[in-house]
Amino acid sequence: MGNLYHNKTAQWLVYTAFFLGLAVIPSFVSDDFLLNQLATYGVYGMLALSISLCWGFGGILNLGQGIAFGLGAYGMAMTMQMQSQTESNPIPPFMLNNSLDQLPWFWEPFSNTAAGLILSIAVPTLFCAIFGGVMFRARVSGPFFAIMTLAMLSAFYTIILDRQPYTGGVNGITPPSPLQLGGFEIDPYSSTAYWIVLAILVTATVVAKLITQSSFGLVTQAIRDDAERVRFLGYSVAGYETAIYTISGAIAAFAGCCLVMLVQYVSPAQLDVGFSLSMVIWAAIGGRLSLLGAMCGAFLIQGAQSYLGDAFLATWLLILGGFFIVVVRFLPNGLASLLESALGLLATKPKTPAAETNGDAKPLPAE
Amino acid sequence: MPGLLEIKNLSKSFDATKVINDFSMEVTEGTLCCLVGPNGAGKTTTMDLVTGRIKPTSGAILFAGEDITAKHEHVIARAGIGRKFQVPAVLKNLTVRQNLEVAYSRQTNPFWNLFKFHKAGLKEKLDEIATLAGLTTRLGEQAGILSHGETQWLEIGMVLMQEPRLLLMDEPIAGMTEGEIEKTARIFKDLQKTATLIVVEHDMGFVREIADVVTVMHMGSMLAQGSLQEIEANPRVRDVYLGEKEAA
Numbered sequence: 001m002g003n004l005y006h007n008k009t010a011q012w013l014v015y016t017a018f019f020l021g022l023a024v025i026p027s028f029v030s031d032d033f034l035l036n037q038l039a040t041y042g043v044y045g046m047l048a049l050s051i052s053l054c055w056g057f058g059g060i061l062n063l064g065q066g067i068a069f070g071l072g073a074y075g076m077a078m079t080m081q082m083q084s085q086t087e088s089n090p091i092p093p094f095m096l097n098n099s100l101d102q103l104p105w106f107w108e109p110f111s112n113t114a115a116g117l118i119l120s121i122a123v124p125t126l127f128c129a130i131f132g133g134v135m136f137r138a139r140v141s142g143p144f145f146a147i148m149t150l151a152m153l154s155a156f157y158t159i160i161l162d163r164q165p166y167t168g169g170v171n172g173i174t175p176p177s178p179l180q181l182g183g184f185e186i187d188p189y190s191s192t193a194y195w196i197v198l199a200i201l202v203t204a205t206v207v208a209k210l211i212t213q214s215s216f217g218l219v220t221q222a223i224r225d226d227a228e229r230v231r232f233l234g235y236s237v238a239g240y241e242t243a244i245y246t247i248s249g250a251i252a253a254f255a256g257c258c259l260v261m262l263v264q265y266v267s268p269a270q271l272d273v274g275f276s277l278s279m280v281i282w283a284a285i286g287g288r289l290s291l292l293g294a295m296c297g298a299f300l301i302q303g304a305q306s307y308l309g310d311a312f313l314a315t316w317l318l319i320l321g322g323f324f325i326v327v328v329r330f331l332p333n334g335l336a337s338l339l340e341s342a343l344g345l346l347a348t349k350p351k352t353p354a355a356e357t358n359g360d361a362k363p364l365p366a367e
Numbered sequence: 368m369p370g371l372l373e374i375k376n377l378s379k380s381f382d383a384t385k386v387i388n389d390f391s392m393e394v395t396e397g398t399l400c401c402l403v404g405p406n407g408a409g410k411t412t413t414m415d416l417v418t419g420r421i422k423p424t425s426g427a428i429l430f431a432g433e434d435i436t437a438k439h440e441h442v443i444a445r446a447g448i449g450r451k452f453q454v455p456a457v458l459k460n461l462t463v464r465q466n467l468e469v470a471y472s473r474q475t476n477p478f479w480n481l482f483k484f485h486k487a488g489l490k491e492k493l494d495e496i497a498t499l500a501g502l503t504t505r506l507g508e509q510a511g512i513l514s515h516g517e518t519q520w521l522e523i524g525m526v527l528m529q530e531p532r533l534l535l536m537d538e539p540i541a542g543m544t545e546g547e548i549e550k551t552a553r554i555f556k557d558l559q560k561t562a563t564l565i566v567v568e569h570d571m572g573f574v575r576e577i578a579d580v581v582t583v584m585h586m587g588s589m590l591a592q593g594s595l596q597e598i599e600a601n602p603r604v605r606d607v608y609l610g611e612k613e614a615a
Contacts, residue, residue, distance in 0.1 A: 002507070216480035218461075222469045225458040232418060233529060234444035234472040243477045 005343040008213065015209065015292060019202050026191035036189045037306070039262050041299055042197040046204055046255035048282045048298035049291055053208050054248035055280065056288030057217060059224025060241060061142070064149030065279050067156050068124035068249035070271035072256025074160070074167070075120025077266035078110040080175035085111070094173070098165035107166075113180070121253045128249030129242060136238040136245070141227065150273065157271040172267025179261050188262045197258045204251045208291055211247065220244050281320075285327050287336025297334065371396040371563050372417070372533055377426035379409075379416060379587075386412050387423070388587040394533075394580075399555060399564045401574045404584035405607060410567045411453055413584070414535050418450050419443045430533065445475060449531030453538050453567075455518040459511030463502055463521060466510050467493050470525035492528060499554065500524035515542040523551075527558075534558065536566045540573055552576045 004010050022042075029035045047069060054062050081092050091103055110116040131152065135145055160167045167173070179186045186193050211217050220240055222230045227237045260266050269275065278301070286297020301320070309316040331337055370393035379387040387409045394400050402410050415421045417428055422437040429435065435443050444450075458466050471489050474480055497503045500520040505513065510521060519542060526534055536555075540548045548570075555564060555577050568574050574581060574595065581598045583590040591601045598604055 210484075211481060213484060214481055215474065215483040215486065216477055218465060218469055219477070219480060222458050222461060222465070225460045226456060229452075229456045229458065230469070231440035232420075232444050232450050233470050233525070234441050234475045236439075236441045236475065236477070239477045243481075 003340070003344045003347040005340045011209075015205065018292060019198070019205075022198055022201075023195075026194050032189035035191060035194055036262060039188075039194040039197045040259065041302060042194075042201045043255045043259045043262070044279075044282065044298040044302050045201050045295040046251055046258070047279045048286065048294040049201075049204055049208055050248040050251035050255070051279050051283040052286075052288050052291050052294035053211070053251070054245055055283060056290070056294065057212050057224065058220045058241065058244035058248070059227075060245055061146040061280070062149050062245065062248070063146045063273075063276055063280060064151075064153035065248070065252050066153050066271045066273070066276035067149070068128055068252035069256040069259075069276075070156065070160070070266075070268075071124035071127065072120050072253030073260045073266045073270045074173070074256075075110070075116065075123060075253075076179075076257040076260040077173040077175055078107060079113055079116030079120065080177075080179050080260065080264070081173055082107070082110045082116065083113060083180050084176050092173070094168045094171065095165060100165045104166050117257070120257050121250060124253035124256070125246060125250040128246040132242040132245040132249075133238070136241040139238070141241075150276075153271060153273060153276055157268050157273070160271060161268045168267075170268060172265060172269075174265050175260075178264060186261060188264060193262060197262065200254050200258060204254060205291060205295075208247075208251070211244075212291070216240070216243070281324055283334075285324060285334055287334025289333050290336035293334055293336025293339075296336075300335075370394050371431055372565070373427075373429040374413070374417070375427045375429070377413070377416060377428065378424045379412060379421065380424045386587050387416065390426075390584070390588055392582055392589060392592065394563060394565060396532075396563050397559060398579040399559050399566065399577055400580045400582060401578040402565055402567045402582050402584060403569070403571075403574060404590070408584040409587040410584055411537055412587075414450065414537055414565075414567065417443075417535065418448060441475070444472075444529070444531075447532035448535065449526040449529040449533070450535045451522050451526050451537055451539055453541075455515070455522045457510045457513075457518055457521050457525065459509070461510060462506065463497075463508055463510055463513070464493070464506040466521055467496060467506075467524055467528050470528035472529060496524045496527050499527070516544065516547055519543060520547075523554075532562055534562055534564045536564065538567055538569065540568070540570060548573060 025038060026035060029038065047065060050068075051062065051065060054060050054065075085092060091100065095103070109119055135148060140148060161170055163169070177185070178188055186196065212221075219230065219235055223235075223237055223240055231237050256270065259270070279298075282298035282301050283294040284297070285301060286295065287293030305316065305320070308319070312319060327334060333340075372394040374390060374392045377387050377390045378385065390409070390413065402413070404410055412421070416423050417435075419435070419438050419440040419442070427434060427436045430443070430446055430448060433446065435446060458469065461469070468486070468489060471486060471492060473486065474483060494503075497506060500523060502517065502520060502524065505517065510518070513521060519539065523536070523539060526536075540551055543551065552573065555566070558564060566574075566577065578595055580592065581595050582592045583598060583601075583604050585607050590607065591598055591604050593601075
């Protein structure tokens with residue numbers, strides 16, 4: 001028997017157990033504030049998942065995941081804001097304060113909740129498809145692509161900050177009431193909100209996991225290894241890169257929507273460069289080659305930041321930085337690779353000819 | 368009957384240096400053509416031009432009657448041209464099995480492949496090629512730990528998984544043992560029943576064993592083309608290439 005870590009059935013079992021564990025949390029947590037905070041961790045989990053998919057499996061380092069995340073978040077905030085506007089009061093207050101007397105055209109569709117929610121996902125996804133398509137077709141890759149995403153992120157940040165009458169500027173948008181969905185109000189501090197986020201996280205994880213196990217996933221891993229070689233096998237590398245970058249962006253857009261549903265607030269901070277970098281750090285520490293590892297990395301770092309960050313104040317960033325350096329230096333594939341090595345030691349040697357078993361050759365895995 | 372591959376007046380310059388200079392050749396379907404020539408003659412550059420890795424300055428390349436000049440690499444590969452690189456290029460972080468699986472590229476569309484978890488006919492083909500390449504016991508290994516000879520075999524296996532109509536082999540026997548070279552020659556002869564091959568090779572012993580047609584390149588142009596006997600009898604070829612070899 002080989003390394004249990006690479007056993008697909010075992011992986012699915014671990015994922016199931018992990019999510020069942022997350023699903024029972026509301027039965028133990030009576031503090032609404034804590035439950036809301038735990039639900040936001042689900043958002044961080046989605047972001048780490050999207051980075052793991054794009055960077056770990058597709059080999060595309062994306063430092064601008066905040067674009068898709070932020071656009072999704074703004075879309076949701078606009079939808080929720082418009083839900084509290086009425087016939088007699090059709091324009092959000094911050095626009096009136098900025099002496100706008102008419103609703104801007106791109107706000108119009110958000111008056112309809114369904115259209116608003118669809119746009120919240122469709123706009124960031126379309127942006128990724130176009131931006132990725134243009135970049136990958138021109139064979140921009142590696143650090144150059146990372147820099148382009150960073151530049152694009154800064155551009156979006158600046159535009160949103162600068163166009164105060166349309167975006168709320170630095171104050172952002174604070175919808176006065178929770179999201180109304182099909183006649184129900186989703187209280188962000190309820191277990192309903194927690195379960196909605198968890199359901200989206202589970203769906204995104206299952207989809208991502210299936211993608212990594214499909215023929216598509218194999219090709220993207222081949223591209224991560226040697227894009228040049230894969231071209232000569234007949235695959236359009238740009239097509240695959242655009243597809244995985246877009247899927248990853250769509251997951252981040254869902255995360256953005258969930259965040260605003262939970263905190264009823266959006267600001268340019270969602271497109272802050274530092275936040276996009278921390279998504280990459282979560283995935284790097286947890287293990288970018290493992291979807292679950294990356295998610296756990298997000299929970300670990302954000303959890304530590306919430307609790308230790310208060311205790312250590314500014315020193316916390318030094319601790320985080322030091323930890324990051326140690327992980328990158330000694331565990332380039334993150335904490336998940338510790339588990340991989342541990343299970344590798346337990347694995348019994350295959351029964352095939354003994355000569356073939358020398359060394360603990362591990363394929364750089366699909367997990 | 369026109370050849371499967373026709374190269375017409377191909378030229379390629381890097382800045383002021385003419386690497387390929389008005390080079391033309393034609394490869395008939397079902398033949399094994401060896402492309403020989405001293406270092407820097409433009410053999411690998413020709414391969415790069417045919418497979419779309421670089422674009423020619425002028426000239427045309429036709430494959431099965433279709434113009435493939437300056438098309439994208441993956442388009443040319445899909446048309447049925449497979450290539451083995453001079454420096455063996457395998458996917459080092461994937462397993463041997465995954466390498467062969469990726470190379471089995473019947474379906475190349477990213478969207479269809481999202482829903483594909485099982486490839487029809489893959490197992491049979493993979494078993495066949497793995498046996499041929501002598502890699503059946505290594506399928507689970509990471510390709511990066513293979514020896515140089517095994518890596519060569521893996522890449523040949525990958526090209527075969529593609530089932531191309533035309534195979535371009537850039538120095539396929541470098542780093543192989545005598546026994547492996549003989550085996551390669553046998554496999555190439557076997558392949559010729561279903562495909563056309565162009566082999567770039569320095570080893571004249573190997574060329575003697577496999578070639579139907581030999582094309583000699585020198586300074587980016589064709590020096591001579593013909594059967595091995597004709598080539599060996601050609602005084603100009605003796606001067607620039609074979610002569611050096613024998614002297615060495």
